[in-house]
Each structure stands twice: as C-alpha cells, then as structure tokens.
Amino acid sequence: MSAWEVVIGLEIHTQLATRSKIFSGAATAYGATPNTQACLVDLGYPGVLPVLNEEVVRMACKFGLAVGANISRRSVFARKNYFYPDLPKGYQISQYELPIVEGGEMVITDATGKAKRIAITRAHLEEDAGKSVHEGFAENSGIDLNRAGTPLLEIVSEPDLRSAKEAVAYLRKIHAIVRYLEISDGNMQEGSFRCDANVSVRPVGQSELGTRAELKNLNSFRFVEKAINFEIERQVNLIEDGGEVVQETRLYDSDKDETRSMRSKEEANDYRYFPDPDLLPVVIDDAYINAVRASLPELPAAKQARFVQQYDLKSEDAEILTVSRAMADYFEACSESTNAGAQVIANWMLGELSAALNRDSIDISASQIAPAALAGLLTRIADATISGKIAKDVFEAMWAGQGTADEIIESKGLRQITDSSAIDAIVDEVIANNPSQASEYRAGKDKLLGFFVGQVMKASKGQANPAQVNDAVRRKLR
Amino acid sequence: MSLSKQQVQHIAMLARLSLDDRDIDEVVEKLSSIVEFVDQLQAAPTDDVSPMAHPMNQVQRLRADAVTEPNERDRVQQNAPSVSDGVYLVPKVIE
Numbered sequence: 001m002s003a004w005e006v007v008i009g010l011e012i013h014t015q016l017a018t019r020s021k022i023f024s025g026a027a028t029a030y031g032a033t034p035n036t037q038a039c040l041v042d043l044g045y046p047g048v049l050p051v052l053n054e055e056v057v058r059m060a061c062k063f064g065l066a067v068g069a070n071i072s073r074r075s076v077f078a079r080k081n082y083f084y085p086d087l088p089k090g091y092q093i094s095q096y097e098l099p100i101v102e103g104g105e106m107v108i109t110d111a112t113g114k115a116k117r118i119a120i121t122r123a124h125l126e127e128d129a130g131k132s133v134h135e136g137f138a139e140n141s142g143i144d145l146n147r148a149g150t151p152l153l154e155i156v157s158e159p160d161l162r163s164a165k166e167a168v169a170y171l172r173k174i175h176a177i178v179r180y181l182e183i184s185d186g187n188m189q190e191g192s193f194r195c196d197a198n199v200s201v202r203p204v205g206q207s208e209l210g211t212r213a214e215l216k217n218l219n220s221f222r223f224v225e226k227a228i229n230f231e232i233e234r235q236v237n238l239i240e241d242g243g244e245v246v247q248e249t250r251l252y253d254s255d256k257d258e259t260r261s262m263r264s265k266e267e268a269n270d271y272r273y274f275p276d277p278d279l280l281p282v283v284i285d286d287a288y289i290n291a292v293r294a295s296l297p298e299l300p301a302a303k304q305a306r307f308v309q310q311y312d313l314k315s316e317d318a319e320i321l322t323v324s325r326a327m328a329d330y331f332e333a334c335s336e337s338t339n340a341g342a343q344v345i346a347n348w349m350l351g352e353l354s355a356a357l358n359r360d361s362i363d364i365s366a367s368q369i370a371p372a373a374l375a376g377l378l379t380r381i382a383d384a385t386i387s388g389k390i391a392k393d394v395f396e397a398m399w400a401g402q403g404t405a406d407e408i409i410e411s412k413g414l415r416q417i418t419d420s421s422a423i424d425a426i427v428d429e430v431i432a433n434n435p436s437q438a439s440e441y442r443a444g445k446d447k448l449l450g451f452f453v454g455q456v457m458k459a460s461k462g463q464a465n466p467a468q469v470n471d472a473v474r475r476k477l478r
Numbered sequence: 479m480s481l482s483k484q485q486v487q488h489i490a491m492l493a494r495l496s497l498d499d500r501d502i503d504e505v506v507e508k509l510s511s512i513v514e515f516v517d518q519l520q521a522a523p524t525d526d527v528s529p530m531a532h533p534m535n536q537v538q539r540l541r542a543d544a545v546t547e548p549n550e551r552d553r554v555q556q557n558a559p560s561v562s563d564g565v566y567l568v569p570k571v572i573e
Contacts, residue, residue, distance in 0.1 A: 018543045025546030034564040035555070039547035043554060055543035076531040083494050085568040098531060132571060142565035270492055275531045280538040 003204040009159035014184045015192040022151035023050030038145035044089035056151040059183035061292045069104030077279040080271045086130035096273040099124035108169040119158040164228035176300045211245040227252035311342035326365040337375035340382040377405035417464045427472045430455045480510035
C-alpha cells in the first residue's frame with residue numbers, strides 16, 4: 001500500500017448579519033413564519049429590480065481586510081443559472097469573474113504545532129436560496145422562501161489543507177473571525193455558517209491533483225471532520241481496489257456517518273454565468289477602504305498574542321480565551337477586578353465556568369455569573385478566605401443564584417479556619433481518636449500524613465486552611 | 479459554428495424544456511443559425527479592449543440596510559397554484 005496525500009479546499013458560506021436582504025428590503029430574521037419575509041424581489045416577480053444593501057459591501061470589505069486580502073475597487077454581480085424549486089428566479093445572483101475580495105490568508109496550527117498559512121482564493125457576495133421541506137406534504141415538497149435573498153459571503157480557500165483536522169482548524173479560525181467582525185452570528189445549527197469540502201487524494205510525491213469529490217451538508221465542526229475522514233478512506237479504498245474517483249457532489253449523512261452521491265447535481269453543473277444586467281458594477285474607493293480598516297476590532301490572532309504577552313498566559317489557554325470576543329472580554333473584565341492572577345482566572349473560566357455554561361447551553365455573554373462576580377470569588381481564594389475546594393461549592397451556589405461569593409461564604413459559614421489554635425485543637429482531637437495510626441506514623445510510616453490531613457479537613461468541614469493543617473499535623477506527630 | 483444534436487439536447491435539459499425527437503433537427507438548425515449570427519462578433523478585433531461587465535458607464539447605487547417590505551404573503555400566494563400552511567407546494571423534489 002502506497003502512502004497517500006490528502007488535498008482539501010473549503011468553500012464556506014457565511015450568512016451576513018444584516019437586518020434586510022442583500023437585494024431587497026425584506027427582513028432576514030431567523031425562524032419567522034414561512035414566507036412572511038419574502039417580498040416581490042425575493043420571489044422573482046416580473047418587473048422588480050434588485051438594489052444592493054450597503055451593509056453587505058461593508059461586511060465583505062471588513063472580512064477581506066481582516067484576512068489581508070485585496071479589496072476589488074470594482075466588482076460585478078453575475079447570474080448563476082439553474083432550476084430548483086427554492087430558487088424562484090431560475091438564477092442565483094452571485095459574483096464570478098470579479099469578486100469583491102481576492103486573495104488573503106489564514107494562519108492555522110498544523111499537527112506538528114507549527115504555524116501554517118492557508119491561502120484564501122476569494123470571497124464573493126451572493127444571495128441564499130429558499131428552503132425545501134420534504135416531510136409532511138404527502139406527494140409534494142413545501143417551499144419556504146424566507147431565506148431567499150439572505151446575504152451570503154462565500155469564502156473559498158486554496159487546496160492547501162492536508163487533513164480533516166487542518167480543515168477544521170481553518171474553519172474554526174474563519175468562524176472566529178466572522179464573529180469578531182460581527183458580520184455573522186456564525187450559528188451552524190441555524191445554517192448561518194455552512195461548509196462544503198472539496199476532497200481528493202494523490203500518491204505522496206505526485207504534483208498533479210487527484211479527482212475531487214465535493215462534500216455538502218457539513219453543518220457542524222464534528223461533521224466536517226467525520227465526513228472528510230470518511231471520504232478520504234472511501235477514495236483510498238476505491239483507488240487501491242483498482243477503481244477511479246469520479247468528480248461528483250456527495251452528501252454527508254450524519255446518521256449513517258457516510259457520504260453518498262447526489263446524482264442529480266452532476267449534469268446540472270453547467271451554470272452559464274453571465275454579468276447580471278440588473279446590477280451595475282460595485283465601485284469602492286480608497287477612502288472607503290481606509291474607513292472600514294479603521295473600524296476593525298482587535299482580531300483573534302492579535303488578541304491571543306497580546307494575552308500571552310500582557311497576562312503571561314499559556315498560548316493554548318490564550319487561544320481558547322480569544323475564540324470569541326465575549327470570552328476575551330469576560331477574561332479582561334475579570335482580571336481588572338481581582339488580583340487573583342491571570343492563570344487562575346483562565347483556569348476557572350476554562351474549567352468551572354465553561355463546564356457550567358456547556359451544561360446549561362448558555363453563551364458566556366449571558367452567564368449567570370458576571371465577570372466581577374467571578375473575580376469576587378477568586379479574590380477570596382487569593383486572600384485565603386476560602387480554599388480552592390470550598391470555592392467550587394461557592395461557585396455552584398453562585399451559579400444557582402444564591403448571591404455573591406461574600407454573601408454565600410458568610411451565610412453558609414464557609415470562611416476558612418486560619419486561626420492556628422483552632423486548627424491545633426482539631427489536630428489534637430484527631431490524633432487522640434486515632435492512637436494506633438499515630439504510633440505507626442511516629443514509627444516511620446510517613447504515608448499516614450495524608451490520612452491525618454484528610455481527617456482534620458473532614459472534621460473542619462473542609463474549612464481548615466490545608467497548608468496550616470499540614471504543618472500542624474507534622475509538628476504534633478514529630 | 480453549428481451546434482451538435484447533443485449540445486442542443488443538453489441546453490434543453492438545462493432549460494427544462496422537453497424536446498421531441500422529431501423537432502430536434504429543426505431546433506438544431508435554427509439555434510445554429512443564431513449562433514452563427516453571433517459568431518460575427520468573434521471576427522471583431524478585441525485585443526486591446528478590456529472585457530465589459532456592463533454596458534452602462536455607471537456604478538451601483540446602494541440602499542441602507544433597513545427593512546422596508548411588509549409581509550404580503552396572503553396577497554402573493556393568491557398567484558400560487560398550490561399552498562399549504564403558508565408554504566408553496568411543488569412536486570416532490572428530493573435528493
């Protein structure tokens with residue numbers, strides 16, 4: 001068996017977070033009653049004209065500048081012709097020869113931990129299609145055109161990705177950047193962020209690309225990885241068994257974890273693009289581009305580097321903390337309110353807080369525990385009012401809405417015992433109650449130190465300062 | 479340039495037109511004559527001409543991102559042959 005090299009390029013469709021559609025004044029809100037947000041332009045009525053939404057131009061520029069791309073001073077909309085019931089006009093308005101964004105790159109971390117540049121070919125503006133519903137209408141399919149005309153930015157990468165993991169890493173970076181830029185909510189369940197993958201394999205060392213299959217319907221990071229891995233295995237097995245990969249569109253079925261051919265798409269792959277006569281070229285000048293550039297926020301990579309520099313965080317932790325602006329803002333707000341130390345804050349955010357947010361499916365921006373409140377808790381660990389262990393109980397009480405850290409510590413009497421005479425008294429009692437273990441320890445069985453510390457902690461309901469208990473036990477059993 | 483029968487059948491399929499076998503020769507001839515007419519353009523010297531994306535020498539005007547279109551579903555659906563619970567019904571299409 002020869003070694004195979006995997007070649008992957010991604011096409012990412014990201015819905016732009018505008019109020020109205022790309023070419024009409026109909027609303028774009030998700031989940032509205034079917035067909036209540038589809039106006040005459042979206043429905044392809046005769047005599048209507050598309051008029052471009054200024055916000056989509058700005059959003060595309062933001063993305064282009066954020067990935068170091070060239071913003072086209074002049075871009076053109078084209079018609080992509082095909083028939084499908086959820087496309088009322090019989091064509092999708094897209095961009096073909098002159099897209100608004102050309103070039104650019106995204107840096108990912110590859111399997112060996114090295115930075116790897118993934119080139120972006122282009123990003124172009126287009127309109128989304130409607131939705132077909134196949135269940136519940138007997139002999140028919142139902143068509144909801146609310147989504148028709150929703151603005152999309154399609155981001156196309158070069159075939160620079162070499163594994164499913166790299167593809168997911170790149171996808172996550174793009175996902176983070178569109179959310180930082182606030183040009184998309186990035187919600188994959190709702191279809192605001194979708195991905196098709198072009199996958200091929202070739203023998204290692206061959207420069208010519210293998211025949212590719214296009215995978216569709218990849219609506220979660222996990223499915224992207226699983227679908228690509230399935231497809232790689234399918235292609236390698238096919239070739240090694242003497243077969244040939246055919247260029248085709250394949251649909252990923254997450255229930256069966258397999259990809260299968262969508263034959264209907266094969267012959268329709270002739271879109272006869274031509275410039276849309278209803279739309280004039282979009283012209284952008286330098287002043288506009290400079291203004292958009294000035295409006296860009298600090299981007300994930302820059303923020304990650306700053307967090308490592310400014311807060312002395314581990315790079316991996318800084319990467320997770322900067323995945324979203326809400327997460328990063330939470331961290332910074334928290335660190336402004338406590339001297340507990342950045343790494344402690346990071347540990348609590350990535351541990352306790354993330355677990356609680358995941359458990360209850362809450363976004364960090366809506367966390368029950370505000371940054372200042374978490375800071376209040378961490379301050380009480382730092383000043384030894386409570387131990388880290390007790391702090392976890394306080395955290396749960398805070399999560400349940402029982403008050404601030406200080407209120408909970410006070411009302412439940414959780415304050416750590418640091419009074420050495422009180423600790424000595426408990427230690428004396430524990431030694432008196434365990435005479436045989438005490439003599440064994442004195443005879444050299446050092447391992448019993450943990451037993452005594454544990455008993456004292458238990459007797460103090462976890463409230464004794466562990467370091468002081470340790471000292472007291474050693475001193476008294478000497 | 480004249481079109482082949484296969485090309486015409488392909489175009490018909492893309493346009494979702496059904497084409498009778500007995501009509502096809504006539505359609506091939508007619509379409510070919512149109513293409514040949516357009517072929518005259520190929521003879522024009524265009525080496526120094528940059529491709530034109532739009533015949534009007536103007537730029538696209540943009541509109542503000544505001545919702546201006548009300549819900550007119552009930553009115554527009556009167557034009558649809560078949561609707562149910564607000565969705566348009568079409569012959570079953572499934573991959």
